[in-house]
Amino acid sequence: MSLVTTDNPPEFFISEAPVHTLSVLVNNKAGVLMRICQVFARRGYNIDSLVVSQGRDKQFSRMTIGISGDPAGLEQIILQVTKLVDVIHCVEHDSDHSVVKELLLVKFLVDKEDRTEALQIIDHYDGKTVDLTPTSMIAMINGESSKIDASLAMFSQFEIIETVRTGKVVMARSEKPT
Amino acid sequence: MDTQEIDGAQALIKTLDNLGVEYIFGYSGGAAIPIFDALVTVKSNIKFILARHEQGCCHMADGYARATGKPAVVLVTSGPGAGNTITGIMTAQMDSVPMIILCGQQVTWMLGKDAFQEADIFGITMPVVKHNYLVKDTNEIPRVAREAHHIATSGRPGPVLIDLPKDITQGPFTGDMDPEFDLPGYQPEKFYSVDASDIDHALQLIHKASKPLILAGHGAMISGADAELKELAETLRCPVTSTLLGKGVFPEEHELSVGMLGMHGTAYANKAVCDCDLLINVGSRFDDRIIGQADKFCAGAKIIHIDIDPSEMNKMITPDVRIVSDAKSALAEINKRISGLDTEPWLAQIESWKKKFPLSYRKQGGLRMQQVIDEMYQVAGGDAIVTTDVGQHQMWAAQFYKTNASWKWISSGGAGTMGFGFPAAIGAQLACPDETVISISGDGGFQMTLFELATAALHKLPVKIVVLNNHYLGMVRQWQELFFEDRKSGVDLEGNPDFCKLAAAYGIPSFNIKRPADVRKQLEKAFAVKDGPVLIHAECVKTDNVFPMIPAGAALEDMLTEPPKHKMAKPTGST
Numbered sequence: 001m002s003l004v005t006t007d008n009p010p011e012f013f014i015s016e017a018p019v020h021t022l023s024v025l026v027n028n029k030a031g032v033l034m035r036i037c038q039v040f041a042r043r044g045y046n047i048d049s050l051v052v053s054q055g056r057d058k059q060f061s062r063m064t065i066g067i068s069g070d071p072a073g074l075e076q077i078i079l080q081v082t083k084l085v086d087v088i089h090c091v092e093h094d095s096d097h098s099v100v101k102e103l104l105l106v107k108f109l110v111d112k113e114d115r116t117e118a119l120q121i122i123d124h125y126d127g128k129t130v131d132l133t134p135t136s137m138i139a140m141i142n143g144e145s146s147k148i149d150a151s152l153a154m155f156s157q158f159e160i161i162e163t164v165r166t167g168k169v170v171m172a173r174s175e176k177p178t
Numbered sequence: 179m180d181t182q183e184i185d186g187a188q189a190l191i192k193t194l195d196n197l198g199v200e201y202i203f204g205y206s207g208g209a210a211i212p213i214f215d216a217l218v219t220v221k222s223n224i225k226f227i228l229a230r231h232e233q234g235c236c237h238m239a240d241g242y243a244r245a246t247g248k249p250a251v252v253l254v255t256s257g258p259g260a261g262n263t264i265t266g267i268m269t270a271q272m273d274s275v276p277m278i279i280l281c282g283q284q285v286t287w288m289l290g291k292d293a294f295q296e297a298d299i300f301g302i303t304m305p306v307v308k309h310n311y312l313v314k315d316t317n318e319i320p321r322v323a324r325e326a327h328h329i330a331t332s333g334r335p336g337p338v339l340i341d342l343p344k345d346i347t348q349g350p351f352t353g354d355m356d357p358e359f360d361l362p363g364y365q366p367e368k369f370y371s372v373d374a375s376d377i378d379h380a381l382q383l384i385h386k387a388s389k390p391l392i393l394a395g396h397g398a399m400i401s402g403a404d405a406e407l408k409e410l411a412e413t414l415r416c417p418v419t420s421t422l423l424g425k426g427v428f429p430e431e432h433e434l435s436v437g438m439l440g441m442h443g444t445a446y447a448n449k450a451v452c453d454c455d456l457l458i459n460v461g462s463r464f465d466d467r468i469i470g471q472a473d474k475f476c477a478g479a480k481i482i483h484i485d486i487d488p489s490e491m492n493k494m495i496t497p498d499v500r501i502v503s504d505a506k507s508a509l510a511e512i513n514k515r516i517s518g519l520d521t522e523p524w525l526a527q528i529e530s531w532k533k534k535f536p537l538s539y540r541k542q543g544g545l546r547m548q549q550v551i552d553e554m555y556q557v558a559g560g561d562a563i564v565t566t567d568v569g570q571h572q573m574w575a576a577q578f579y580k581t582n583a584s585w586k587w588i589s590s591g592g593a594g595t596m597g598f599g600f601p602a603a604i605g606a607q608l609a610c611p612d613e614t615v616i617s618i619s620g621d622g623g624f625q626m627t628l629f630e631l632a633t634a635a636l637h638k639l640p641v642k643i644v645v646l647n648n649h650y651l652g653m654v655r656q657w658q659e660l661f662f663e664d665r666k667s668g669v670d671l672e673g674n675p676d677f678c679k680l681a682a683a684y685g686i687p688s689f690n691i692k693r694p695a696d697v698r699k700q701l702e703k704a705f706a707v708k709d710g711p712v713l714i715h716a717e718c719v720k721t722d723n724v725f726p727m728i729p730a731g732a733a734l735e736d737m738l739t740e741p742p743k744h745k746m747a748k749p750t751g752s753t
Contacts, residue, residue, distance in 0.1 A: 027363065030312070031300060038305055059362070079489035085309040085329055088363040 009089040010177050012078070014071050019048065021100060021170050023178050024063040024081060025088040028054055032086045036063065039080045045069050049167025060088065062178075064169045093170045093178065095144070103166040104141045104148045108158040111135060118158065125151040136161065186316035187216035187347040190280070192355065193323040195222035199251050201242060201608060202280075203227045203235040207255020209295060210282025212347040214253075227608065227637070230629040232259050234601040236266020237627065240275050241602030244588045245563055245609040247400070249276035249330045256283045257295030260341075261302070265595055267337045268306040272592025273423060274396060276335040278326050279307075285345040286314060300341045308336030316346050317353030325359050333366030334487045335400060369486045372503045372511045379499045380458075381515055383480045387456035389524040390416045393439070393468075396423035396591070397461020397485060398505045399584045403427070406509035407460060413513065415521040417528055419447040421462045423591045426581035431560065436528060437537075437580075439734075440468040442573040445535035445726045448734045450528055451476060459483045461505040464494035465592065466730075466751065474733035484508045535726070535739055537577050544719040545694050547571050547646045551578040553697045554616065554644070557705055562614040563588065563606050567599040567623030570652035573724045575618050594753075597626030600643060604630060607639040614642065614705070621647040621674055631684040631711070638710040643686075645677050648718045656723045660741075661748045681713035688713040 010023070026032045033052060040047055049066035067074070074092075081090040093100070110118045112134070122129055122139045125147065131138035141151045145168060152163065172178040184192070190213060194202070202224055206214050217226050229235040232254045239250030254260055260281040270277045283289070284296040300312040309329050311322045319342075326338040384390065398407055404427055411418050411434050418428045419439040428435055439447035451457065457476050461484060462468070469475040472494055483490070483497035484505050491500045501508045539548035551574050560582035566572040566589040581587040588606055590598040603617035624645050634641055651669040658666050678688040687707060689700045691714065704714045727738045730751025 025363075027360075031304070034301065035304055042305065076489065076493055079491075083487065083489050085361065085364045 008177055010091045010093075010172060012091055014075050014078070015092055015094045016071065017094060019066060019068045020071075020074055020092050021094075021168055022065040022067065022078065022090060022092050023170055024065060024090040025055070026061050026063060027086040027088070028059055028061040029086060032061070033063070035084050035086065036081055039077055039084070040067070043073060043077060045073070045077065049165075051167050051169050064167070066168050093172060098170050098172045098178070100144055100168050100170045101142055102145050102148050102168050104151065105130070105138055105164045106141070106152065106155050107131075107136060107138045107161045107163070108155055109135055109161065110137050110158050114158065121151070121154045127151070184351050185212065185216070185347065186319045186342075186349050186351050187212040188220050189316070189319050189351040189353070189355065190323055190342070190347065191216040191220040191222055191224065193320040194251060195220070195224055196355075197324065197327050199224055200248075201225050201227055202251045202253050203229055203238040203242070203605065204253035205229055205232050205235055205255070205259060207259045207282060207295070209256035209284060209344045210253065210259070212344060213280065213282060213342065227633065229601070229633050231627070232262035233266050233597065234627055234630045234633065236263050236270065236277070236279070237598050237601035238605035238608075238630075238633075239277050240266060240270050240598070241565060241588055241605030242609045243270075243275050243277060243605075244602070245585055245606035247585060249278055249327060249335075250605065252277065252279045254279070254281055255295065256281060256299070257297045259295075260299040261297055264303065264306065265593075267303060267339065269590050269593040269595040269598060270337040271306050271308065273590065274335050274400060275337065276330040277337040278323075278330055279337060279339040281339060281341050282347070283312070283341045283343040286343045287345075289343065299339065303339050306337075307339050310339040310341070312341040313343070313346050316349035316351050319346070319351065320353065320355050321357040321360065324357070325361060328359065328361070329364065333369060334397070369502060370504050370507055372501065372508050376499060376501045377508070377511045377515070380482045380501060380512060383456055383482060383499060384414070384458070384512070384516060385519070387480070387519060388521065389454045390414060390456040390458065390519065390521065391450050391454040392416050392418040392428075393457055393459045393462050394418055394420040394424040394428045395460060395462025396421065398424060399427040399461070401461065401486070401505040401507075403460065403506040403509050404584055406506055406513055409513050410458075410509055410516070413516055414519050415525065416458075416519070417450055417525065419443070419450065421465065421468060421591070422576055422589060423587075424462060425576060425587040427584050429560075429582040430580040431582055436532075438576050440465070441470075441728045441730070442577065442724050442726060444537060444577065445737060445739050446528055446531035448726065448728065448737050449531050449535075452735050453527070454479050457481045459485075459497070460509065461485060463487075463490045466494065469494055469734075470728050470736075471731060471733040474735065541694055545691065545697070545716060546722055547648070547716070547718050548574045548578050549694055550644070550646060550691065550697055550701075550716045550718070551575050551618065554701055555579045557698070557701045558614050558616060560586070562586070562616050563603075563610060564616045564618060565589065565599040565603040565606060567619040568594045568596045569620045569623060570648075570656065570722070570724050571618055571620045571646045596623035598623070600624060601627050601630045601633075603641045603643070604634050604639055607641050608637070615640070616642045616644060618644045618646065620652060621645060621649060621671055621677075622651045625674075628680070631681065631686060634711040635684045635686050640708050641711045642704060643681075643711055643713045645713065645715050646718050647674065647677065647715060648720050648722070649674060650720060652722075653724070655721070659721070659723065660746050661729070663745070677713060677715040686711050686713055688715060691716040
């Protein structure tokens with residue numbers, strides 16, 4: 001069964017949460033991202049995070065958009081995005097009914113003496129070491145945004161050189177479409 | 179001609195011909211030459227109209243579409259040609275007008291390299307179209323053109339732009355002339371049925387009402403709901419007001435009509451809106467010029483909102499019942515189950531408002547635009563097609579030119595585009611050659627697109643071009659007078675030409691009206707000219723103002739029915 005469908009859209013709702021996670025299924029065509037971003041920009045909303053990738057069916061792309069702002073205005077945005085010809089559906093998901101994950105890469109300076117401590121922190125957050133030099137390390141952590149934030153707080157005891165976060169990706173729980 | 183031998187441009191013209199396109203309004207240029215060539219090499223029923231400016235092309239196409247309900251086609255070249263269409267496209271988008279804009283474009287391998295006459299029109303127009311395309315494969319041309327036609331005309335109509343690189347239009351076409359659509363997310367057909375529970379809820383509100391009011395918008399006209407609207411109003415004995423663009427979908431001479439509402443609507447329509455206990459909005463998007471201060475709009479009334487566009491629900495006003503459906507389907511379902519209401523006390527109240535606050539104008543102290551429009555209505559009648567520009571003359575035309583049928587009133591509402599009316603009249607006259615078409619402009623708007631006099635003269639179109647000249651940008655001057663202590667800034671149109679001599683330069687006869695007593699005689703003479711355009715120039719009072727008026731951002735109950743006797747605060751609304 002393919003859940004990428006045009007006639008089985010997920011349910012529409014607006015949560016009361018301060019941060020909203022929208023899942024947008026769109027045609028995989030040039031310019032679609034620009035059309036969607038214009039809807040947000042025109043109303044003065046700033047997109048906090050954005051993840052776009054090709055769907056399982058290459059005809060479609062999946063966008064996961066993290067956004068904060070007035071819930072009343074958000075309903076308008078969702079309806080305006082849904083109205084775009086290239087959009088199959090646009091809905092909000094909350095963490096109670098969906099899996100919400102994010103990926104962090106963090107690069108920090110660490111010498112031989114502190115390496116064990118760093119590895120313990122990575123292990124605690126179910127992370128991985130993905131790059132190691134005598135003086136530095138890159139750790140990869142995934143999970144909910146709060147877990148990412150907590151791990152970063154722990155890594156801050158080292159000298160962090162840079163971080164890269166993907167932004168949230170979301171998938172509806174059970175057999176429901178995302 | 180064998181399909182193996184045609185190029186992309188020829189496939190395009192064949193597709194448009196198969197779709198029933200009658201007219202293409204355009205202006206040529208290098209990147210579009212293959213398409214212009216195909217207009218000659220392909221045998222079709224399409225007639226090409228060469229305008230004098232790309233904005234003119236768009237407004238002509240717009241007028242054609244608004245006079246017929248059918249989509250119109252524009253053809254221009256790349257870069258500046260495409261850029262000059264923006265105002266016309268925006269005008270069509272704001273007023274839900276079906277239009278297909280074909281733009282020539284640089285060759286694909288030069289895109290993004292700042293080539294000669296290159297503009298990213300695909301990106302530039304994205305916010306002002308319903309949808310747009312950049313075609314990268316010659317064989318996709320028929321599919322894109324057919325999809326564009328479908329998108330422009332279905333659901334809530336709108337403009338669709340197709341950007342056509344020159345190598346794509348002159349490349350060999352070997353594809354399918356009747357391909358499948360690739361529009362998985364676009365399903366307007368689902369809005370042509372109605373949710374029964376919504377109708378149940380609406381009927382509960384309707385049958386409880388004693389002071390109902392119907393608001394008829396452009397959407398009612400687009401969906402062809404004229405008969406259903408009349409049946410609803412007459413069965414309920416319910417008064418009907420209309421938006422600027424909804425003029426005519428319910429006959430304005432009908433006893434239940436209260437005319438237009440909003441910023442310059444009739445006093446009795448606005449009073450009815452303030453006092454009704456149920457508002458049934460049929461296909462209007464609750465424009466800010468209608469609702470005034472949103473939280474005070476219809477404060478004591480229940481609201482039923484019927485609209486085909488889900489994103490119009492809750493946008494300006496939160497209704498009690500949302501019916502996301504095409505107006506004709508929704509009203510047909512409601513009409514099946516309604517019974518009459520006792521509205522006689524309510525109608526009597528409205529009748530008293532009509533008597534107390536009639537639309538009127540002074541006939542002394544100079545020639546007034548209202549008189550010219552009023553007498554034009556007497557001479558031409560409610561069957562003529564009227565186009566307008568934007569400003570004071572537009573509002574007076576909306577007030578005094580009663581419109582009694584759909585597709586007869588053509589005016590730029592949402593965008594408020596000056597320069598719209600005259601080229602729109604050319605499009606309307608081409609669409610309806612046997613009808614009287616009147617273009618009403620002010621001296622400001624007319625000068626923005628008067629170069630299309632050549633187009634009207636060349637095709638001998640019998641448009642009645644009415645220029646109401648008060649030597650001012652009158653609506654702005656009115657605002658400056660009322661809200662900016664009469665400090666006039668940037669509104670004096672000193673330097674106006676002699677409009678009659680200007681008409682003569684194009685070989686167009688003209689009639690000059692200077693005094694109230696001249697109006698009827700000159701209009702009758704002008705309307706007797708049938709073999710081409712005629713210009714009617716009226717020298718009007720310079721500082722007349724439009725009333726009633728609701729200052730922008732104020733509540734409907736704060737309406738001014740006459741010039742204020744005290745100093746006014748600056749309006750809180752934008753325009």
